[in-house]
Amino acid sequence: MKIISEAKSHGGCQGVYSTTSEACGGDMTFAVFRPIVAKEQLCPVVWFLSGLTCTHANVMDKGEYRRMAAELGLIIVCPDTSPRGDHVPDEPDNWQFGKGAGFYLDATQAPWSRHYRMETHILDELPALVAAHFAADMGRQGVMGHSMGGHGALTFALKHPDRFKSCSAFAPIVQPSTADWSRPALEKYLGADESGWRRHDATLLIEDGARFPEFLVDQGTADGFLDAGLRPWLLEEACQKADIGLTLRMQEGYDHSYHFISTFMDDHLAWHAERLG
Amino acid sequence: MKIISEAKSHGGCQGVYSTTSEACGGDMTFAVFRPIVAKEQLCPVVWFLSGLTCTHANVMDKGEYRRMAAELGLIIVCPDTSPRGDHVPDEPDNWQFGKGAGFYLDATQAPWSRHYRMETHILDELPALVAAHFAADMGRQGVMGHSMGGHGALTFALKHPDRFKSCSAFAPIVQPSTADWSRPALEKYLGADESGWRRHDATLLIEDGARFPEFLVDQGTADGFLDAGLRPWLLEEACQKADIGLTLRMQEGYDHSYHFISTFMDDHLAWHAERLG
Numbered sequence: 001m002k003i004i005s006e007a008k009s010h011g012g013c014q015g016v017y018s019t020t021s022e023a024c025g026g027d028m029t030f031a032v033f034r035p036i037v038a039k040e041q042l043c044p045v046v047w048f049l050s051g052l053t054c055t056h057a058n059v060m061d062k063g064e065y066r067r068m069a070a071e072l073g074l075i076i077v078c079p080d081t082s083p084r085g086d087h088v089p090d091e092p093d094n095w096q097f098g099k100g101a102g103f104y105l106d107a108t109q110a111p112w113s114r115h116y117r118m119e120t121h122i123l124d125e126l127p128a129l130v131a132a133h134f135a136a137d138m139g140r141q142g143v144m145g146h147s148m149g150g151h152g153a154l155t156f157a158l159k160h161p162d163r164f165k166s167c168s169a170f171a172p173i174v175q176p177s178t179a180d181w182s183r184p185a186l187e188k189y190l191g192a193d194e195s196g197w198r199r200h201d202a203t204l205l206i207e208d209g210a211r212f213p214e215f216l217v218d219q220g221t222a223d224g225f226l227d228a229g230l231r232p233w234l235l236e237e238a239c240q241k242a243d244i245g246l247t248l249r250m251q252e253g254y255d256h257s258y259h260f261i262s263t264f265m266d267d268h269l270a271w272h273a274e275r276l277g
Numbered sequence: 278m279k280i281i282s283e284a285k286s287h288g289g290c291q292g293v294y295s296t297t298s299e300a301c302g303g304d305m306t307f308a309v310f311r312p313i314v315a316k317e318q319l320c321p322v323v324w325f326l327s328g329l330t331c332t333h334a335n336v337m338d339k340g341e342y343r344r345m346a347a348e349l350g351l352i353i354v355c356p357d358t359s360p361r362g363d364h365v366p367d368e369p370d371n372w373q374f375g376k377g378a379g380f381y382l383d384a385t386q387a388p389w390s391r392h393y394r395m396e397t398h399i400l401d402e403l404p405a406l407v408a409a410h411f412a413a414d415m416g417r418q419g420v421m422g423h424s425m426g427g428h429g430a431l432t433f434a435l436k437h438p439d440r441f442k443s444c445s446a447f448a449p450i451v452q453p454s455t456a457d458w459s460r461p462a463l464e465k466y467l468g469a470d471e472s473g474w475r476r477h478d479a480t481l482l483i484e485d486g487a488r489f490p491e492f493l494v495d496q497g498t499a500d501g502f503l504d505a506g507l508r509p510w511l512l513e514e515a516c517q518k519a520d521i522g523l524t525l526r527m528q529e530g531y532d533h534s535y536h537f538i539s540t541f542m543d544d545h546l547a548w549h550a551e552r553l554g
Contacts, residue, residue, distance in 0.1 A: 007531075007532050007534055007536040007537075008497075008499070008530045008531050008532065008536065008537070008540075009536035009537075009539070009540055010539075010540045011540075014536055061338055061339050062338050062339070064341050064344070064539075066536075066539070066540075067341070067539075067540075067543075220285075222285070253285045254284075254285050255284050255285065257284050259284040259285065259286035259291055259343075260284075260285070260286075262286070262287075262341075262343070262344075263285075263286055263287045263288075263343075263344075266344075
């Protein structure tokens with residue numbers, strides 16, 4: 001693990017690091033905030049998975065998580081959203097596929113399968129690094145995310161309820177297998193056989209029996225992607241049928257931006273801290 | 278005034294606007310946050326003046342002022358740091374002069390004097406716009422800033438103690454007329470006669486009799502510009518001699534970045550709110 005930068009913030013430390021990823025076939029960057037209390041004790045870890053076009057930096061710059069994470073004693077880890085580098089195949093004019101749009105899965109189709117393996121990177125590689133280099137209590141992990149990253153958070157939690165003790169999302173893509181902006185990506189990464197898509201779709205995972213105790217979801221009513229891309233009511237239906245707890249808050253007048261995320265970040269971190277002990 | 282963007286944030290609204298500036302001879306962009314309470318009553322206004330290389334966007338993205346400004350009912354205005362546009366003369370390879378480095382003065386020397394008139398832009402043009410378009414109580418204004426913008430805040434407050442009721446700074450350039458990174462700019466903007474520089478130097482303004490009730494200054498001890506560029510002890514000496522109140526807090530381990538600013542932003546906003554009533 002290489003240190004790219006570290007700066008004192010809210011008594012703790014906001015760092016940016018890189019690692020050579022076997023899964024992604026190249027260097028990957030990620031951000032970690034550790035609170036001051038991590039000098040004395042192991043702290044719970046909350047993962048923040050970002051949305052389309054983002055790197056680790058967007059939420060680090062605009063998410064406003066540090067004050068509350070410092071207060072609650074949480075380590076916050078912010079991975080990138082795709083493999084990076086000139087050697088990585090891409091569709092440069094398509095913001096919904098390729099770089100910045102890894103969709104938190106391991107691609108199975110060439111040429112994407114060589115590098116686009118964000119699920120392994122985030123679920124295997126980064127936890128090993130975080131456990132080795134920070135005062136992280138890996139028995140107390142939560143996961144949250146925004147938009148495409150909300151999809152990542154929900155599906156990771158549903159697939160690994162033993163690992164993640166808490167899950168929340170801002171404006172998540174709850175059913176990527178049917179949304180216009182994600183269907184083409186799933187097809188290119190995973191192939192035309194839609195049965196392979198089901199484990200990367202929160203609503204279909206629930207339909208197939210995956211369970212998680214409860215979710216917190218915030219969704220802005222002025223979000224331009226609400227009706228075509230996000231559709232939180234599909235998650236609501238799935239959770240109701242499966243008896244999964246869902247706190248869905250429709251936030252009047254908020255859009256899809258970090259102004260929305262930062263407004264409700266404190267609530268989400270408190271939600272995680274309460275469940276992570 | 279043209280609306281570039283508006284987004285709901287912390288119950289209020291973060292906007293970005295532009296105006297055709299007579300002083301700067303072109304379009305100028307600025308950001309305004311208005312708290313929800315501004316729908317019902319006039320609110321005090323706090324100006325945030327940014328540092329070298331910044332636009333209005335840096336503090337808007339990374340300053341983390343909205344949560345507390347919403348709570349305290351403050352309007353926050355964030356101007357740009359220089360004139361902009363292809364028609365504006367510049368030294369593109371020099372980050373300490375020209376675009377992004379207006380130093381909050383009106384240049385007197387050609388070719389800079391045509392556009393580099395940030396003092397008039399911020400003290401005359403923008404207040405008229407803010408008063409006309411927002412629920413701003415212009416009788417209750419405070420000013421704060423970072424680095425070059427700390428210099429701007431201190432000098433504006435000292436020159437206009439009737440207008441500004443509160444002033445604070447993060448890592449301000451307290452004596453730009455002798456600091457390596459600002460002397461060349463003052464010479465190019467104002468000419469070789471240093472007597473004309475005195476009204477753009479907080480310590481020399483105080484020496485010449487300018488007064489302000491009290492300042493709050495935070496300065497990181499790990500700030501790489503501390504010894505050569507910032508030197509808060511010079512302000513401390515000047516304030517002591519002139520019997521001006523100064524709360525100077527040396528913040529252990531903090532650098533010059535927005536990680537430092539955002540950590541102490543709440544304190545500064547509370548300082549202003551207390552004095553603005």
